Amino acid sequence: MTFFDISRKMLRANFRRYRLYFLGNVFSLVLFYSFAAIFTNQAFMNPKSVNSYISSNIYAPSLFVGIFFVLFIPYSYQQFMKLRQHDYGILMTMGMSETEVLTNMLLEQCLIAGISLLAGLLLGTLIAFVFYFVIQHVIGVSGLHWYFNVESYQWTALLYGLTILFTLVMSVIGFKKMELIDLIKEKFRGERKRKSSRGQLIFGVILVSVSVPMMLIGYVQANSVLWLEISFGVILAGSGFILAQVETLDNVWAKIIPGFRDHHFLGIAFNRQHAGSRSRIGIIAAWLVGFCVFFAGSTGIMYQALTKDAISNSPYDLVYSQIFGKNQVADRNIVNLLAQNGVTVQGVKQVDYLRNGVYNLLPLSEVNKEFGTSYQIPQGEFLTVFQFDFQDGYRHDLTSPSTVGFDCGQETMELKSAGSDVRILFNRNPTLADRNLVLNDADYRKIAGQSSDFWAGILKLYSFKQWQNSGKGIAAVQNYLLEKNRVDKPVQQRYYWATSRVESYTLAQQSAEFLLFVMFFVEVLFCAAANIMIHFKIKAEGEEEQRLLSGLCRLGVTAEEMLTMIRHKNIYYFMPQVIAGLFMGSLYGYAVNEFYGYGWQAAGYSLLIGLGLAALQFVMVLRYSRRELLGFGL
Structure with a gap:
């Protein structure tokens, strides 16, 4: 049996561990192709067939999807390789050379990438049919017709190929820098302990508090875009400090709620094991959710704004x-x-x-x-x-x-x-x-x-x-x-x-409905991306968590107590970024839309949608925690 055969058997035996990477690739491909099938459609982008007032709305969502595409795939591959590097370390102790490891790694990635591309394009074509049907028959953009568009497949394959190439180059560079013992220990590597800093938490709160008057006075009142940009940078930095020290809230709850520390001491202890890496993922997830809440509130008032503008610009019928x-x-x-x-x-x-x-x-x-x-x-x-x-x-x-x-x-x-x-x-x-x-x-x-x-x-x-x-x-x-x-x-x-007036109104109505439709997919994408990234992180810690829970089980800790611990941990994983995103999205939804008189309405839509998202997220955390415990078989 060759080393290649052994590696292939390892991959096949642990395919369930790696399927998230495959599904993440397919998910990204499907979303990007769905938009590429529209912005490469010559009839849709031709102003003689579809008014540019409608077709121009495809550019911004496509850009957001493309950015997500080139960021999410390298991240998911990094989590995939964190588990795979341990297998390669074992093979190298048995005599497999570095060249053979790299060759196997490249072939393995190319195989997964090729299957992902085929599956993504096939499923994306089916989803594109849904896009076309809704845009043509529900929204009423009659100038959009489906046809076999080679250009959309080329754009998707090109972007995916360049992303995979970049990912592989960075992976090879990182692999060559690692020692053999690091490869073997990678899966079980614990994080460097860091002390919680109440000062950093307070500093983050101060930055967030300062960003609010910056935005309200500098942008809303003085109409200075520069102050909006400065305020946005300050609130991002402040939210980063807060989310990096969010586990210090346990100390606050312990002082406010009697018996909190005694009831959650296992969850608090486990929660701090991965505070460093969790904070980095939490910050990115918070920004994704913040953009989602902002766009949800802004597109919520878009229908009313565009149709009102159409009427005001057409005083005669x-x-x-x-x-x-x-x-x-x-x-x-x-x-x-x-x-x-x-x-x-x-x-x-x-x-x-x-x-x-x-x-x-x-x-x-x-x-x-x-x-x-x-x-x-x-x-x-x-x-x-x-x-x-x-x-x-x-x-x-x-x-x-x-x-x-x-x-x-x-x-x-x-x-x-x-x-x-x-x-x-x-x-x-x-x-x-x-x-x-x-x-x-x-x-x-x-x-x-x-x-x-x-x-x-x-x-x-x-x-x-x-x-x-x-x-x-x-x-x-x-x-x-x-x-x-x-x-x-x-x-x-x-x-x-x-x-x-009726044609202007109908055009604005179709433009708003089309924008709502495509932005819905972008918002779902952002929310899904935030949760998938955290899910990857939890899966990467799964074996360590299982060993800890097995030890606690032998000490007599009950399944319900372990479930409470997992819930406590997952609440810190999933909920802070939703709350931070809700605050940022609503605040800047007000600021940006107040420029043309819809500030409070946009903020209200953002709050309503954000609170609904937070409630849904909390319910999902409870169900997710129970499924996680059942997956350990304890």
């Missing part, structure tokens, strides 16, 4: 422009067509305008009459109107030109700025330029009559009795205009499309 000889239809025809489809028109406005590649020029008298403004603009000046909503969560450029020159035949008319105003006068429309200038009527007429740089158009603005059920009528109007203009539909959509 139907808008189209008569320009370049297109959309030349009578108002009565549009009104009758809408009436045939159950839509009652309450009013129709029209505003003359001029446009070039940069500016829309609007006459002062018509703006004041149709939009209810009271602008006063002297001849020779202009007013810049920014059609922004400061509560939409975006930063807007409010820089207006000081002067603008207009070519009026033999002379250039130069107007100076009379200031600016921020007000949404009418819906966005593809026939309009980006910037709006309101001019004195005399200046407007002169430019209209003498300038060859501007095209003249008429903006039609319709108001309905009820816009919510106007979708069918809007579709009929779009088809009617397309027929009259005699252009291809892509040309109509790009230049002459009629914009409407």
Whole structure:
């Protein structure tokens, strides 16, 4: 029997010990491929098929999944090798060379990686079908269709291959630095004892406390992103100190709760055996849960925010422009067509305008009459109107030109700025330029009559009795205009499309639902990753824990007492990061979303979801602890 045969038998005999690594790889591959199948879909990413307002929401979740992918697989392999190195140490004492060990290790990893890749892509393809079905039939993004997309498989395989290559290189480097005796002892290596430090715990609490006013004053009040970043760094450092000394809470409970130390002395003793490594995992898990709670609260208000923005940016129920000889239809025809489809028109406005590649020029008298403004603009000046909503969560450029020159035949008319105003006068429309200038009527007429740089158009603005059920009528109007203009539909959509409130609302609704859907998977991923990392840690300590429990069993410790000890230990493993993540996620959910008026709502959603997650986690800890004890067979 060769050393390779012995190693293979060791692996097969202990496969249950290593299956978490395999399942972790498959889990990561499935999640990444599910997103890759969407962001590599040419139809979905094509703005002619799916509006970029929706498709752009795939980038951030895909980035988070990719980051998790390249971090989680090396970590799971490290836990896998911690157990496997003991086997290699035994084989080397029997005469197996280092080269043979490394060859066997590489072949073994490549075999597991290959099987994981095939299983992950196969299962990921099935999950991608679910993604496509929900996005297309539930959310209503009809432009998304499944097809055999080789690029998605290539991206997933490439990222996985690079991650495995990096993992193997670091593993080989670490292996060559270890002595033979270290390999044999690796599985049974105890942690360096460290004393608990109440001072570090207090220092961590101080840092967390200081980060709160930093964020509230520096970011929420002063609107400084720098202070948000500083506050975030401080709270991460503070939470690290707290979680690194969380076992010192046993001393606090012992002073507050009579008999606590006597009832939990076994759990307290075992809890401190792995305090050092547990704190490192706990910090990472806390950050993962914190991101999960933050995104859960933020996406919870996203639906309301996006649909509200869609309505505020569309003050009229139907808008189209008569320009370049297109959309030349009578108002009565549009009104009758809408009436045939159950839509009652309450009013129709029209505003003359001029446009070039940069500016829309609007006459002062018509703006004041149709939009209810009271602008006063002297001849020779202009007013810049920014059609922004400061509560939409975006930063807007409010820089207006000081002067603008207009070519009026033999002379250039130069107007100076009379200031600016921020007000949404009418819906966005593809026939309009980006910037709006309101001019004195005399200046407007002169430019209209003498300038060859501007095209003249008429903006039609319709108001309905009820816009919510106007979708069918809007579709009929779009088809009617397309027929009259005699252009291809892509040309109509790009230049002459009629914009409407119901279409803007539907688009925002689909965008919010799509974002909620994909972020749900990211949040589940973060929570699962936090718990899987801790589960890996507990499994790595399983044999040591079993020896300790076996000794206690021989001393007469009952199964219920051992269960109490395991519960005490697992509560410290699983619960602190949930509490820390709940605090961080809710706090920064408030800060970030307060910028556009949804701070308390986001914090409320984060708290509600975080408390539900904490309750679920606690129930799972109780069940997990009992299963852990049963797994020892005591």
